Amino acid sequence: METLKFKTTINCGACVAKVxxxxxxxxxxxxxxxxxxxxxxxxxxxxxxxxxxxxxxSLSRIGYKAEKM
Incomplete structure (x- = not known):
């Protein structure tokens, strides 16, 4: 199993629920x-x-940025 990490703009519980x-x-x-x-x-x-x-x-389509670390 691989593990990937991304720096994101997902910053609260409501954001987590949306993603x-x-x-x-x-x-x-x-x-x-x-x-x-x-x-x-x-x-x-x-x-x-x-x-x-x-x-x-997919995250970008709903308004969140993710950048691989």
């Missing part, structure tokens, strides 16, 4: 979490053969 359906429907993503207490709002994604570009694009 939950998007992240849950991502193929090959098994687990994810957002550390909203971290200044960089780190999104950690675990899974196999994750399409990073699709994940970033």
């Amino acid at each position: 939950t359906p998007i992240l849950n429907e991502q193929e090959n993503v098994k687990n994810w979490s957002v550390d909203t207490g971290n200044a960089d709002k780190i999104l950690t994604v675990e899974g196999e053969n994750i399409d990073e570009a699709e994940l970033v694009q």
